[in-house]
Amino acid sequence: MLPPTLSDDQSVPFDDRGLAYGDGLFETVLLRAGKPVLWRYHTARLAKGCHRLGIPLPCQQALDATWQGGPTAEFEVLKLILTRGSGGRGYAQPDQVTPHLLSRRTPFQPSVERWQKGVAVRLCDLQLARQPRLAGIKHLNRLENVLARQEWSDATIAEGVLADSEGLVVEATSMNVFWQRAGEVLTPQLDQCGVAGTLRAALLEHGAIALASLSLHQLANVERLWVANSVQGVWQVTKLFAADGSLLQSWPLSQPDPFQRLAHQLLGVT
Template identity: 80%
Template sequence: MLPPPLSSDHQVPFDDRGLAYGDGLFETVLLRAGVPVLWRYHVERLAKGCQCLGIPLPCQSALNATWQGKPSAELEVLKLILTRGSGGRGYAQPEPVTPRLLSRRAPFQPSVQRWQQGVTVRLCNLRLSRQPRLAGVKHLNRLENVLARQEWSDATIAEGVLTDSEGLVVEATSMNIFWQQAREVFTPRLDQCGVAGTLRAGLIDKGAVAQASLPLDQFPDVERLWVANSVQGVWPVTTLLAADGSLLKRWSVNEPDPIQRLAHQLLGYA
């Protein structure tokens, strides 16, 4: 049986494996009037991550307890962290495994201006390493994303685009990528690395988005470009910069935007 969820006021023990090794998973969930949005997709991704890492999945009542209760605002963000718990010798897992579930919720407001006016993104120098076993999983070891985000401090740049070691576009530092070509909308395949977002999953299930590979040298040639996640919604990209800051491509913010409209319906923003 899992211990009860810890609040943000509790300290994580020194020997927690999530703290020591990144041995765990997390979810970032939009709450609307206290109810989680795309909850099924979040639970499914958490379950896939638990299966991948060999961590027991908390029971549904324990997961639901993290968001049930009086909301502090109309919109909130719930962050769940699930670690393998404490113990074990070195990298060897403890026997038995007693996972630790932590949660925290905070008021949130999306950037409507970025929805409407679009954003600037840049290419990152860092390349994601390939590890198919972890592909799609939102695990706690996000050092590649942390290092990539350190590459710029310009507040006018909203996101950084990450490619893998083979030169294929994968994702942004904290969002998924979508592009339009020949009137079809695509998102990168995430069978080698990257995080499979829940909004991305919803759009794929709706038949609005197909998965494809996009080599970096073809990236500036796409007709339209978006970055998106299940909290912020969809940001149209208007400017693409190289890692050195030079201009690679500009796009206009076109209306109607069917991907943004459908995504925001899924999130309750429309």
């Protein structure tokens, strides 16, 4: 049985568990000419999240139906939200789980200027809590990221870098973090917290990056630094600021950037 799909003009039920408790998952997918980019990785992460949370996974036909249809722009973003549905008393789930699947497509324009000129990022004061059962999946409770993003309003700062309660670099507020050390491109393990991005998954599968740990105080000493996700692509970091606004490190812009070029090839961007 397909889960019910709530279209854009329908309201989420008051007793929807995603609204009440963040009891659900979401995916943000880049569409190019109407086709989803890295779709296999998105559906695999959604399946992993459903397994972790015990939510029935929609069939492939229902998932594919969310993006099928003519494109409205060269680039679009498809957002999928899957909740456990309605019902249950308090935190107890209902006896019969009927998930709600919502989707929306919106036109999107990637920031080519940030690809070409790099970005400035800052460290965040907020520390991510460790919870291995939620690590890696894209669950709906993103309050830590919301609070971290409230820490700055300066439009020249593109992202904030987050560490966990042990002081290890985890991610940016909405992107994964990558750095170069001894010529090798590395990224955090994400086995305690954080979102395992689909572009990150593709890069790992292609052997372009390796997993490693990096403490926050070591971040300013890396050879190069990037933030990236499957929608925005790869941004080279040229300046790193502390939470108090002081400059910690700057890196020269590297053109061409082999890491960015490979990642963008995976996204179908030339």
